[in-house]
Structures are given as structure tokens and as C-alpha cells.
Amino acid sequence: MKISIPKIIIFSFTIFLLSVFWLGLKINHNYDTKSLVGSKISKFYVTEINNENQYISEEDLKKNKYTLINFFASWCSPCRVEHRYLMSLSNQNKEIKIIGINFKDKKINANNFLKDLGNPYDFVGEDTDGKISISFGIYGIPESILVNNELIVIKKIIGPINQVQFNDILKSIQ
Amino acid sequence: MKKNFSFLIIYFLFLGPLSSSDNKTELSEIYKNLRCLVCQGQSIADSNSDFAATVKLVVQDQFNEGKTKDEIYNFLISKYGEWIVYQPTFSKSNLLLWTLPYFIFIMGGVFIFLIIRKSKNNKAN
Amino acid sequence: MLSNIGISLVVLVLILSFLIIYTASLDLKTSNKVIKKNIYKLSLFQITFTVLSFFTLIIGFINSDFSLINVYENSHTAKPFFYKIAGTWGNHEGSLLLWVNILVIFSYLFLVFNHKHDKKFRLYTLIFQNILILGFLFFLLLNSNPFNSIYPIPLEGLGLNPILQDPALAIHPPLLYVGFVGCSIYFSAALASLLSDYGGRLFAQSIKIWVKISWVFQTLGIIVGSIWAYYELGWGGFWFWDPVENASLLPWFAITALMHSLIVLEKRNTLYHWVIILCLSTFTLSVTGTFLVRSGILNSVHTFASDPSRGIYILLFLSFMIFSALTIFFLKHKKETYNFNLRSRETFILSNNWFMAFFLVTVLIGMLYPIFLDVLTDEKISVGPPFFNIVIIPLVVPFMVLMAIGPKFGWIKSQKKIYNRILLLALNAIVINLLIFYFFGKYSLLSNLIFIAAIFLILYSILDIKKFFNNKNKTELPRIISHLGFGLLVFFIGLNHQFSLEEDFNLKVGEIKKINNYKINFEEIKIKESKNYKAVIGNFKLTNFDNNFVQYLNPEIRIYSNPETLTYEAAIKTKITSDFYLTMSNVSRSDYYNIKFQKKQFMIWIWISALMIALGGFMQLILKKNED
Numbered sequence: 001m002k003i004s005i006p007k008i009i010i011f012s013f014t015i016f017l018l019s020v021f022w023l024g025l026k027i028n029h030n031y032d033t034k035s036l037v038g039s040k041i042s043k044f045y046v047t048e049i050n051n052e053n054q055y056i057s058e059e060d061l062k063k064n065k066y067t068l069i070n071f072f073a074s075w076c077s078p079c080r081v082e083h084r085y086l087m088s089l090s091n092q093n094k095e096i097k098i099i100g101i102n103f104k105d106k107k108i109n110a111n112n113f114l115k116d117l118g119n120p121y122d123f124v125g126e127d128t129d130g131k132i133s134i135s136f137g138i139y140g141i142p143e144s145i146l147v148n149n150e151l152i153v154i155k156k157i158i159g160p161i162n163q164v165q166f167n168d169i170l171k172s173i174q
Numbered sequence: 175m176k177k178n179f180s181f182l183i184i185y186f187l188f189l190g191p192l193s194s195s196d197n198k199t200e201l202s203e204i205y206k207n208l209r210c211l212v213c214q215g216q217s218i219a220d221s222n223s224d225f226a227a228t229v230k231l232v233v234q235d236q237f238n239e240g241k242t243k244d245e246i247y248n249f250l251i252s253k254y255g256e257w258i259v260y261q262p263t264f265s266k267s268n269l270l271l272w273t274l275p276y277f278i279f280i281m282g283g284v285f286i287f288l289i290i291r292k293s294k295n296n297k298a299n
Numbered sequence: 300m301l302s303n304i305g306i307s308l309v310v311l312v313l314i315l316s317f318l319i320i321y322t323a324s325l326d327l328k329t330s331n332k333v334i335k336k337n338i339y340k341l342s343l344f345q346i347t348f349t350v351l352s353f354f355t356l357i358i359g360f361i362n363s364d365f366s367l368i369n370v371y372e373n374s375h376t377a378k379p380f381f382y383k384i385a386g387t388w389g390n391h392e393g394s395l396l397l398w399v400n401i402l403v404i405f406s407y408l409f410l411v412f413n414h415k416h417d418k419k420f421r422l423y424t425l426i427f428q429n430i431l432i433l434g435f436l437f438f439l440l441l442n443s444n445p446f447n448s449i450y451p452i453p454l455e456g457l458g459l460n461p462i463l464q465d466p467a468l469a470i471h472p473p474l475l476y477v478g479f480v481g482c483s484i485y486f487s488a489a490l491a492s493l494l495s496d497y498g499g500r501l502f503a504q505s506i507k508i509w510v511k512i513s514w515v516f517q518t519l520g521i522i523v524g525s526i527w528a529y530y531e532l533g534w535g536g537f538w539f540w541d542p543v544e545n546a547s548l549l550p551w552f553a554i555t556a557l558m559h560s561l562i563v564l565e566k567r568n569t570l571y572h573w574v575i576i577l578c579l580s581t582f583t584l585s586v587t588g589t590f591l592v593r594s595g596i597l598n599s600v601h602t603f604a605s606d607p608s609r610g611i612y613i614l615l616f617l618s619f620m621i622f623s624a625l626t627i628f629f630l631k632h633k634k635e636t637y638n639f640n641l642r643s644r645e646t647f648i649l650s651n652n653w654f655m656a657f658f659l660v661t662v663l664i665g666m667l668y669p670i671f672l673d674v675l676t677d678e679k680i681s682v683g684p685p686f687f688n689i690v691i692i693p694l695v696v697p698f699m700v701l702m703a704i705g706p707k708f709g710w711i712k713s714q715k716k717i718y719n720r721i722l723l724l725a726l727n728a729i730v731i732n733l734l735i736f737y738f739f740g741k742y743s744l745l746s747n748l749i750f751i752a753a754i755f756l757i758l759y760s761i762l763d764i765k766k767f768f769n770n771k772n773k774t775e776l777p778r779i780i781s782h783l784g785f786g787l788l789v790f791f792i793g794l795n796h797q798f799s800l801e802e803d804f805n806l807k808v809g810e811i812k813k814i815n816n817y818k819i820n821f822e823e824i825k826i827k828e829s830k831n832y833k834a835v836i837g838n839f840k841l842t843n844f845d846n847n848f849v850q851y852l853n854p855e856i857r858i859y860s861n862p863e864t865l866t867y868e869a870a871i872k873t874k875i876t877s878d879f880y881l882t883m884s885n886v887s888r889s890d891y892y893n894i895k896f897q898k899k900q901f902m903i904w905i906w907i908s909a910l911m912i913a914l915g916g917f918m919q920l921i922l923k924k925n926e927d
Contacts, residue, residue, distance in 0.1 A: 007629055018618050020667075022672045023598045025610045031211065031257050031598075031679060039252070071865065075888065104224075104888065130228035131235065137253035139225050141209040204800050209681050215541055217597055217683075219532035219803070222867060222884035227893065230803070249430050260683025262668075267678060270666045275661040282653045290646065293639045 010154045033137050040151050044135055046125030049102055049110060049111045054101065056123050062149050063158055066096040070121075071133055072114035073105045079142045082160035083117045089166075090120035095173045096146075101125045103133055103141050146172060184244050201237055204246060205230060217260065300360045302367055305446035307350035309396075310404070313436045315345040316429045317637050323422045334410075334418055337869065340426070349403040353396055356445055357387050366452045368398060369445040373458035374859075376830065385469035386458060391593060392445035393611070394472060400440060401480040402432045409484050409509065416505045417498070422489030424484070431483050432679075434616050461832070461859055461866055467527035469519060473548055478517025479589075481548060482582040484509050485557075489578035490624065493631040503565040503574070507924065512552045515916040521547050522909045534868045535801075535897045536881045537905070540687045542597040545662050546588030550589060552662070553581040556655035559648045565690050566710060567645055572635055573652070579624045584659075586617050596670060629716030640712050654698045662689050668802060693745060696787060699752040702782050703759040708774070724762070728755040742797050749793050756786030774924055781915025787908035791901045799877075799899035805891040812894070818842045819881075832859045837883045839870070854883040878902040 020096060048054035061067045070086060072079040090098050100121035102110040107126070114124070127133055136145060137156075146155035146169060154172055157165050205219035210226050213295050218233075219224045229250070247259050262268045319341050326335050355367070358384045365371040374383055387393045406428040413421055439445075462468075486504040492502045498767045524547070525537040533926065559579040563570045591597050594610025632781060639646050665682045672678050703724075709719050732750040760783035767776055802814050812819045820840040827834045835856040842849050852870035859866070870881040880897040 014621055018614065018621070019589070020674050021672055021726055024670045024799055025594055025614070027673060029595065031255075031600055033211075033254055035255055035679070036253070042252075065392065066177075104228075105257055125551070131232050134228060134250075134253065137228045139254070180444065199801070205803065207683075207685055209683070214501040215539075220536075221645050222893065226889055227886060228776065238475050256678070256680045258681070260687075261685030262682050267647065267676065268668075271664060271682065272690075273684070274664055275657065277652075278660050279694070282656055286646070286649055286653060289637045290639050290641050291498075291651075293637055296636065296638060 049124045049126040064097040068098045071103050071138050072142050073103045074109040076141045078160040084163045085166045086120040087118050097122045099123045101127050103127050104130045106114050110151050114125050207260050300448045302448035305355045308348045316432050320426050320429050322897050327422050340912045346403050346407040349400050358638050360387050366448050366774045368447045368449045371453050372455050375456040382464045388472050390486050392443045395439050395443050396445050398480050399435050405484040413499045419495035420491050420497035423494050427487035427490045439611050467523050473525045475514050475520030478513050478520050479585040482585050485578045486582035489575045499568045503561045510558050517912040533867045533882045540684045543592050543668050546592050549584040550581050552655045552659035556652040563648050564646050580882030644708045644710050650701050652887050696752045697746045699756045703756040723759045738922040753786050753790040775888045776917040777919035781912050784908050784911030791904040793898050798900040802896050805892050806894050816844045832857045852881040854881050
């Protein structure tokens with residue numbers, strides 16, 4: 001077989017293609033939004049769950065060194081499981097403020113939930129129709145976002161916080 | 175001429191039941207271009223999931239405020255990444271995606287053109 | 300016991316494949332003009348045992364023999380009889396056994412029906428085909444064995460997924476596999492042709508019928524899949540450019556191109572190397588498609604449960620296939636001279652291939668680009684329907700024009716008398732399109748062009764049919780029907796896209812929604828207990844203000860207990876001019892139901908046109924049989 005340029009190109013291209021397939025087998029194909037870490041959160045406006053005259057906005061977050069924004073609901077069972085980590089954070093640490101946003105829930109159920117399990121939140125906001133969650137890039141419950149005072153997302157925890165992620169949060173806020 | 179006329183009349187009758195209003199709403203088009211993050215390969219338009227329902231509300235709000243399609247897409251891309259839109263953006267990293275098919279089409283055309291020209295030369299000789 | 304029988308049969312087939320390769324290689328060296336009798340015998344045993352192994356698996360499903368893991372995972376005693384059988388090929392391992400069956404059946408039939416052709420060519424084809432068979436058998440035995448057994452034997456199976464119990468879904472895989480896997484025989488034949496220097500007309504004649512058979516089945520398989528998606532999946536669409544759909548489309552483009560090029564190879568003894576490339580590409584694309592779908596590398600609605608080890612094996616096999624084919628092709632490739640006149644049928648057929656290659660490459664790039672980007676740059680993007688529609692649809696316009704006028708040109712060279720007719724029909728098409736545009740709705744420039752081109756193709760085909768009734772020349776009829784079908788398909792899809800109605804809204808029981816000239820009254824919710832599910836049925840009254848036409852639509856939400864799944868059954872009323880399509884889903888923690896109402900214009904004509912395309916191909920198979 002004569003060695004010619006077109007043949008070299010075709011063979012090389014085939015090797016390239018098959019290598020990409022090979023590498024493609026190794027990577028994870030479930031999409032998550034972890035790549036959004038490092039982006040800045042946009043303007044928002046959340047009213048307090050029990051008092052519609054009280055509200056919180058992105059301006060308030062600039063006052064905190066770190067803020068953990070946690071989306072939860074009374075009907076969500078993994079939220080119950082992660083709750084103790086939130087309680088632990090709120091008790092231990094004054095560096096971090098915790099904001100809870102009650103997602104697609106009823107006020108009375110949310111209040112009962114916090115009465116039963118304790119209230120770790122410095123502010124509890126309401127997101128009855130879920131629209132606020134979209135402006136934070138949330139797609140499931142529970143989900144938590146750790147931001148700094150420049151409103152940059154440092155960490156995204158998709159699903160309930162576990163021991164490893166809890167330790168990570170503590171490390172990040174040192 | 176008569177033949178042509180009868181063609182036309184048949185088409186007319188057949189197409190009679192068409193509704194004449196503009197039915198494909200732009201909103202529907204936007205829903206179809208958005209990908210449901212918690213589903214296996216469904217658009218926001220087709221999915222019955224909670225997430226899809228919430229995104230529809232947000233898109234409706236922005237649409238009614240007068241935001242354009244692209245503004246809505248860019249908003250969601252900034253929150254969820256480029257993965258959420260089915261139409262790839264016209265960015266530098268997608269340049270190859272949009273241009274390679276046409277490039278190959280042109281190459282094919284050139285190829286055929288060369289074959290025909292070579293045939294003409296062969297004939298001439 | 301079935302497990303042992305099954306595995307023994309498969310091992311026997313494996314041994315036979317080795318024997319066939321061995322005896323065929325020996326027979327190649329003899330100067331005899333006739334193939335040795337024992338090769339026929341070995342092939343006969345091979346096909347017998349292969350089919351028996353498949354029946355063994357079917358029996359396992361019919362008897363609900365849960366000692367076979369495959370039956371346990373994919374069947375259930377309560378499954379209806381027909382679906383128990385269909386369950387055989389509705390899973391990865393079983394479908395792989397079906398692949399092997401088709402490989403063997405085609406191998407046998409090609410051997411037996413090609414007496415007129417060169418001995419070396421037939422033997423090489425047999426050898427290559429059996430190498431492919433061995434590849435799949437090893438995959439089956441080592442990784443995906445449908446006959447693996449389990450102990451202790453479970454009392455009940457897991458496989459009662461209601462979505463899979465549907466007649467269209469039952470026949471869709473076998474149809475597609477005859478298409479996908481049927482390509483293997485001309486892949487092997489192409490390599491054989493190169494090695495035995497058996498090309499030209501004779502080669503074209505030997506593979507012609509196999510190409511047509513695989514084309515018809517592939518076309519039908521794709522259509523049935525679309526019909527199923529429309530009636531069962533509840534989104535009202537029929538094509539989503541989903542990776543699995545695209546994987547079936549890639550070989551279809553190649554087979555269509557091949558089918559057309561074979562005409563040129565047979566008539567004018569040219570384009571031989573291009574035909575070889577197409578033959579090699581088709582099966583390669585089938586295996587690539589299988590790789591992409593079964594390895595889990597692509598996210599799709601219809602993926603089988605994926606397993607990375609499958610991906611590794613298929614990729615190795617695919618690499619081996621591609622490199623062997625490339626090597627043999629380059630070794631035996633000779634320069635070919637072309638003699639193409641611009642105004643000749645050959646050139647138009649070449650342009651069909653040109654467009655088919657473009658469509659193929661676009662779909663392939665669209666499928667692979669996200670993978671490439673992810674692997675090379677870690678960026679994750681989606682490539683979905685908008686990409687494919689934007690890139691492909693504009694070029695369908697010139698494609699249809701060429702489809703109409705191409706067949707009018709004679710071989711080698713053609714006269715000028717055609718142009719007057721072309722102009723006249725083009726004008727007619729433009730007028731009809733303007734009438735539609737003026738009276739029925741405004742649409743974009745591109746849509747205008749699509750309609751004009753489609754109507755042009757339709758008019759031309761109708762004229763051809765009239766000519767057929769005059770001179771009774773049957774040879775052109777299949778082509779006319781298929782091309783007419785394609786024109787009608789594009790025409791009706793265009794009308795469907797422009798004039799359909801679609802609304803997404805939330806409604807409570809008792810509420811009314813007005814859309815244009817329709818009123819939808821959500822009258823009530825009924826609960827119905829059925830054998831294995833509970834149904835929440837909505838009763839909707841649809842009224843058309845213009846003519847007081849009333850239609851009741853009853854979509855359902857079905858709650859299955861075993862396994863615990865939720866399905867949404869659309870209410871579909873199919874009429875001549877349009878379908879009404881209504882789906883209902885409950886909004887969690889609310890009294891509201893999310894309703895999607897669609898009026899899909901000319902839906903049934905889309906199916907009829909698509910089937911017409913396949914019909915043309917089918918007619919050609921039958922007509923050729925009658926001639927012989």
C-alpha cells in the first residue's frame with residue numbers, strides 16, 4: 001500500500017474519533033450545575049415567611065462574610081435528614097449566616113417543620129410558586145448554595161448535605 | 175389550462191378546514207427549546223415534572239414583561255449552564271458545529287464539479 | 300435446563316462459524332468453479348442451531364422460566380402472551396441474539412441465492428460475514444448472555460413495565476434490526492469484492508436485493524417507531540432528533556445513497572469504489588449507532604439500561620471493523636476514471652448521494668459534538684431539534700427539486716425538451732403555494748420555498764403516474780411512488796407545523812378554557828380501577844364555535860402498582876383533516892391539572908406519506924421477483 005497524505009489523514013482521523021469515544025466512556029453523563037460555581041448571584045427579593053413586610057435582598061448578603069442559602073420544604077424527606085447539619089452550623093459558627101427558603105410549601109407546615117426540628121435560619125423566606133429557586137439555579141430540593149460577601153458562589157450542594165460536604169463547608173469558611 | 179384549474183380546485187377544497195390564525199405561539203417554541211434538567215431527554219414543553227412547571231412560570235413572567243427569546247435563554251443559561259438550551263449558542267466553541275456540515279456540503283459540490291470537468295476533458299481528448 | 304440448551308446451541312454456532320471460515324479458506328485455494336458441498340451443509344447447520352437458540356429463549360419467556368436471568372429481569376407471569384414473546388427482543392441480551400440470528404440468516408441466504416456469481420467472491424463474503432458473527436457471538440457469550448441462569452429460581456419476574464407493552468413497540472425492534480443488521484451482508488460482500496476483484500455490474504447485481512430489503516425494513520422500522528412515539532409517549536410529536544432516533548437515521552441515509560448508486564453501477568459500470576465505500580460505511584454506522592446507544596455515552600429517553608463494559612467491547616469490535624475495512628480498501632483501491640455528463644441521470648443520482656452525505660454528516664456531527672466538547676474541553680452543551688432543523692431544512696428545498704427532475708434525464712446525455720415542463724410545473728407550484736399563503740396563513744420565506752419545492756415534486760410525480768397509466772411501464776412506478784411519498788411527507792409536515800394549534804395551561808375541575816374558536820370544558824374527574832392499575836380519567840368537552848362540533852376527550856393518569864410507575868395516556872382523536880391531542884397531568888400539592896391541548900393538522904397524512912415511501916421500495920422488491 002502506498003503511503004499517501006489522504007490515507008494518513010483518514011487513519012489519523014479514525015484514531016482520533018475512536019479515542020474520543022473511548023474517553024467519552026469514562027466521563028460522567030449526568031448533568032449537574034456544579035460548573036456554575038464561581039459565578040455571581042443576581043438580584044433577588046424574598047419576603048419573610050411569616051411577615052410580608054420583612055424582606056431580604058442581595059444587598060443584605062454583602063454584609064455577611066459567608067451566607068448559606070438552603071432551599072427546603074416540609075414535604076421533602078431528605079430535608080429532614082440534612083437538617084441537623086444546618087443546626088450544627090448555626091450553633092457553632094458565627095462566620096456564616098444561614099438563610100432558609102421554603103419552596104412550594106404551606107406556611108403552617110413550614111412553621112411546624114421548624115418547630116419540630118429546630119430553626120437554624122437567620123431568615124426564613126417564602127418561595128410558594130418556586131420562581132425564586134430558578135433565579136438561584138436550583139433544580140431539586142434540597143439544594144444549598146454557599147456565597148461570600150462579594151456574592152460569588154463558592155459551593156453548590158445538590159441534594160441533602162452529608163458529613164463530607166458539611167466538613168467541606170467548615171473548611172471553606174475558615 | 176383546464177387541467178391546471180381542476181388541480182387548483184381540488185387543492186382548495188382539501189385545504190378548506192385549515193384554521194387561519196397564527197397558532198404556534200412563541201412561548202411554546204421557547205418551552206420546546208429548553209431542556210428539563212431532571213428528566214431523561216425531555217424538553218420543558220413535554221415534561222410533567224415539577225421543575226418544568228416552575229421554569230414555565232418564570233419564562234411566562236419574563237415573556238409577559240416583554241423580554242425577548244434570547245434574553246430569556248441567556249438568563250437561564252447564566253443560572254443553569256448552556257446545557258439547558260437545545261439550540262447550541264453561536265459561540266466560538268460551537269463554531270465547528272455550525273460550520274462543518276456546510277463546509278462538507280461545499281466540498282461535496284466541489285468534488286462533483288471536478289468529476290464532471292474531468293469527464294469533459296476526457297471527452298475532449 | 301433451558302439455560303444449558305441455549306448456551307450449548309450458541310457454542311455450537313460458534314464452532315460452526317470457525318469451521319465455515321476454515322473450510323471456506325481452504326476452498327478458496329482450489330481451482331474448482333463450484334463451492335464444496337460441505338460448506339453448504341455447515342451453513343445449514345449454522346442457521347438451524349441459531350434459529351433454535353432464539354426459539355429456546357422465546358420458550359423461556361413464554362413459560363416464564365425465571366431460572367434464566369434475562370427472563371426474570373424482563374418478564375412477568377401476568378404479562379399478556381404476545382408481550383411475553385416480544386419481551387424476548389425488547390432487552391439488550393435478547394436483541395443481541397436477534398442480531399446474531401439475522402447475521403446468520405443473511406449469510407445463509409446470500410450463499411444459497413447467489414449461484415450465478417463468482418466462487419471466490421462468495422467464499423470471501425462468507426468468511427467476512429462469519430468473522431462478524433464470531434465477533435457478536437463472543438460479545439454475547441462473554442458479556443451479554445441471555446442464557447445466564449440464576450439460583451435459587453425467583454418466583455416472579457421484574458418486567459411488567461406497562462410502557463413496553465404496546466404492539467408498535469413490539470415489532471419496531473425486529474423491523475429495525477433487519478435493516479441495521481442486514482447491512483452486514485453487503486459490508487462483507489464489499490470486502491469480498493475487493494479481495495476477489497469481482498466488481499462492476501455483477502457485484503451490483505449480487506447485492507442489489509439485499510440493499511433493497513434492508514432499506515425497506517429500516518424505513519418501516521423508523522416509521523413504526525415514530526408512530527409509537529406519537530400515540531404512546533404523550534408529547535404529540537413524532538421526531539425529536541433524540542440520539543437513538545438519530546442512530547437509526549444514519550444508516551438509513553447511507554443505505555438510500557447506496558441504493559441509488561447501485562443503479563449507476565449496474566447501468567453504467569462506474570462509481571464502483573464509491574459503492575464500496577457506502578457498503579462499508581453502512582454497517583459501520585449501524586455498529587457505531589449501537590455503540591452510542593448501548594454504552595451510556597449519550598443521554599436519551601430511550602436508552603437501554605447502560606453498562607460501560609458493553610461500550611468497551613463494542614468499541615473494540617468497531618475499531619477492528621473500521622481498521623480492517625480501511626486497510627483492505629486502501630490495499631486494493633485502484634484509480635477509476637469517470638465519465639459524467641452534467642445533464643445525465645448519473646449526475647443527478649450522484650447529487651442524491653451528495654445530499655444524503657450532507658444529511659448524514661449533519662446528524663453525525665450533531666450527535667457527536669457534545670461528546671467531543673465534553674471530552675476535550677469539559678464544557679457541556681446540548682444539541683437538539685433546533686440545530687438539526689436549522690441546518691437541514693433549507694437544503695431539503697433543492698433536494699426535492701432535484702428529486703423531481705433527476706429521473707427525467709436519460710442516461711449518458713439528455714435533451715433540452717424537459718425544461719419547458721419544469722418551468723410550467725414550477726409556476727404551478729408557486730401559484731398553489733401563494734394561494735395557501737394568501738388564504739390560510741402567513742409563514743416565513745423558507746416555508747414558502749419548502750412548500751413550492753414539495754408541491755413541485757408532487758405535481759411532477761402525479762404527471763409521471765398519468766404517464767404510467769398510458770404506457771404501463773412498471774419499472775418506473777416504485778420510484779414514482781417513493782418520490783411522491785417523500786414530497787407529500789414534506790408537504791404535510793409543513794402544513795402540520797404551520798397550522799397546528801398548541802396550548803399549555805392549568806385548569807381545575809369545572810373550569811373552561813377558550814382557545815381561538817375552541818372551548819374546552821373540564822367537566823369531571825373519574826377514578827377507574829383496572830386489573831393492574833388505577834386510572835384517573837379526565838372528561839373534557841371540546842366545542843368548536845364555528846360549526847358547533849362537539850368532541851369528548853378522556854386523557855388518563857395511570858398509577859401502576861407493580862412496578863410502581865406513573866404513565867400519562869393522551870386522549871387522541873384521529874380524523875381525516877386533523878388529530879385532537881390532549882394530555883393531563885396533576886400539579887403536585889394542588890387541585891390544578893396541567894393540560895396540554897393540541898390540534899395537529901393532517902397528522903394521519905404524514906403517516907400515509909411516510910408509508911408510501913416504504914411502499915415504493917416494497918413494490919420494487921415484488922416486481923423484480925416477478926421478472927425473475
